[in-house]
Amino acid sequence: MMNFICHPVLIHLLEQSKVEMFCQQSSIELVFISDYFPQVSSQVHSGLLEAVKFRLIHPNSYICIFSFYSKEELLQYDTFEILSLTGTIFLRLPFLPELEALTQIQLSIPDEEWIIFSIYACRAMLKEKINVLKHGGRLEFVTAINMGLRWEVDLCLKDSLRMPCLMTLLSNLQSDYQNNNEFVELIELSQVGYRLPDEYIKAVSGVVKGLNIILSLANVPKIDLKVLKNDIEVLISNFNKL
Secondary structure, X not given: OEEEEOOHHHHHHHHHOHHHHHHHXXXXXXXXXEOOOOOOOOOOOHHHHHHXXXXXXXXXXXXXXXXXXXXXXXXXOXXXXXXXXXXXEEEXXXXXXXXXXXXXXXXXXXXXXXXXXXXXXXXXXXXXXXXXXXXXXXXXXHHHHHHHHHHHHHHHHHXXXXXXXXXXXXXXXXXXXXXXXXHHHHHHHHHHHOOOOOHHHHHHHXXXXXXXXXXXXXXXXXXXXXXXXXXXXXXXXHHHOO
16 A cells, blocks of 8 residues: 655655555555655655654655655754664665565564654654744744733733633634644644653653643633633643743
């Protein structure tokens, strides 16, 4: 079975190549990722980062990274060493007739190798996502949650007639965050990172979990405002430590 994370033209190339025939005859499932990935970023070799994200979330999947560049040229852009990780192979375009490399992939990543890779990559990516919440426009965390939501909770504690305003704000925040690709990736990475032995990663996972609990209140008919206010204060305190 073949899955693709690449430019549509390259998908067609793969489907028409001997690689497809090989995969049909093989029992392994491959995810093909091109180092050029303009759907996400115009930056050359941005596909390498997509491969890292995929590997963190799918540690038991085979990855085949392919490029018109040589592997030696790509290595200088391979910040997280995904090209060297067990379970990843490289094919250079145009494809060579020999596909024996595909049969030599080891699916099981050794524990020590996985821990080193996943902590390094996950920590760096989570820091990037947290920066979005610190300086991300309407998703800017302190403004949206601390100044916006907590302010509305204080008003509702004084005047219960403002509850519809609070529910509308919660609903809007839920939509803003959950429909944002950066936040969706943050959730996925934090779920992966929660199992890793790294304090920063665990702290981010805790913040994401706390935020999701608060956002889920948009679907709750009755809210304990004092509990919500305390949850917001704990969340902001934990977020400020990141």
